[in-house]
Amino acid sequence: MSAETPACQLLQRQDADYRGWLWVAPPRDAWLEQGQGSVVSADHGVLQAWRECGRVAVSPFDDAALEPPGAVLFWPKAHALGEWWLLWLCANLPAGTRLQLVGENQGGIKRVLKVLAALGLGCRKLDSARRCMLFETRLDRVGIDPDAAWTTFEAEGLTLASHPGVFGHGKLDEGTRLLLGELERHLPGPERVREVLDMGCGDGILAAWLARRGHAVTAVDVNGFAVEATRRTLAANGLAGQVLVGDVYSALAGRRFAAIISNPPFHQERSIDYGPAGRLIREAPVHLQPDGELWLVANAFLPYPDLLESAFGGFQIVADDRRFRVYRAVTGAR
CATH class of the missing domain: 3.40.50.150 (Vaccinia Virus protein VP39)
Known part of the structure; x- marks a missing residue:
């Protein structure tokens, strides 16, 4: 099955093994919904679509223990919301967990570099295509409570x-x-x-x-x-x-x-x-x-x-x- 959205099309061409990974705040895309891993999203429509496919889908307000081998954060249009998701991941996933961040150029994905630097997290660019960019880092405790948002x-x-x-x-x-x-x-x-x-x-x-x-x-x-x-x-x-x-x-x-x-x-x-x-x-x-x-x-x-x-x-x-x-x-x- 081919990915439908530009960010997912960029991810689909990666050679990474995404089995068991956590997809964070993704768009609706059948390639994701019928693939591997679990999702965390605040969008009820996304959660329902994943559950209908028999997939694990949780809200950030659920009390769920998460220890995936890696996570992919879809950087949102609202920059401050992207920062919140990043802080939430640092607070809720084990330190050292691989994190990829993907988003459209027009959506401000390049801002991720400054955000990660401010949090003391290293970053490298993995790929760019479909007017999107993909970065990777590793999570760590950053001492900022996401509830401060x-x-x-x-x-x-x-x-x-x-x-x-x-x-x-x-x-x-x-x-x-x-x-x-x-x-x-x-x-x-x-x-x-x-x-x-x-x-x-x-x-x-x-x-x-x-x-x-x-x-x-x-x-x-x-x-x-x-x-x-x-x-x-x-x-x-x-x-x-x-x-x-x-x-x-x-x-x-x-x-x-x-x-x-x-x-x-x-x-x-x-x-x-x-x-x-x-x-x-x-x-x-x-x-x-x-x-x-x-x-x-x-x-x-x-x-x-x-x-x-x-x-x-x-x-x-x-x-x-x-x-x-x-x-x-x-x-x-x-």
């Missing part, structure tokens, strides 16, 4: 937990700010408690804001870092809510809500990907109670009106500041 910031009177790789890292997104203003005006307050779903919860700002208003909140994200951030955000503010990891509605077992609220993602690394947002919209009526509401904020250029019209038979543009639009659609609008 967790930070907090204040927004909307709430304390928010933040981690590299989570949407809105360290700041409140302007689209979310616009959405919160409209929810303040239009969504029922604490006098009417409702079951509400925060889809794509990120750092938990929407979930915490809704819980503070007295709603019964469920929050979902495919990103394990976002799930952990939302749990920490709710705890930091003394708020209750259920937080689940899942791919769009996969973790909800047919549950229905009075409102679904989201600032949905449309990027997968550097590529535009409408898939998750499309599923969010198309399947929303099935997960809404009668007269249930879907609230979305999105960049104004995104083609969501056609999806909303098809799924709901109608919708409103509640706010539009030329950069972002807030949409509202109600079940039974046909």
Whole structure:
């Protein structure tokens, strides 16, 4: 089987014996998923794909003892997230374990050289092709706790937990700010408690804001870092809510809500990907109670009106500041 992604194509041409190795934060690629070794990833979709192939797949938040002969770290677009993964590997794998680091040139793989040097880890270049580069080092204890990457910031009177790789890292997104203003005006307050779903919860700002208003909140994200951030955000503010990891509605077992609220993602690394947002919209009526509401904020250029019209038979543009639009659609609008 041929590798599908450029980084995996570079790895496939190596003469290294990768049997038993640990693949760290990889992309979706059937060559990997049906090959050798195990995976650690914060992406629920990646973990599910590996498990469906009968492979060992763990989250960095699982309590798992790992002693592979080597590991390959796929360097992410978010440089700070790559640094976190490197620190996590140094803290969780035995000193001396071989580590290869691979990534696309446009994704900043060359920065790895400075990061490794700052940690006192040697490095050598193994190969380059497909606009990617491959480096190798050996892990060692570096005396830096990966948990130091967790930070907090204040927004909307709430304390928010933040981690590299989570949407809105360290700041409140302007689209979310616009959405919160409209929810303040239009969504029922604490006098009417409702079951509400925060889809794509990120750092938990929407979930915490809704819980503070007295709603019964469920929050979902495919990103394990976002799930952990939302749990920490709710705890930091003394708020209750259920937080689940899942791919769009996969973790909800047919549950229905009075409102679904989201600032949905449309990027997968550097590529535009409408898939998750499309599923969010198309399947929303099935997960809404009668007269249930879907609230979305999105960049104004995104083609969501056609999806909303098809799924709901109608919708409103509640706010539009030329950069972002807030949409509202109600079940039974046909």
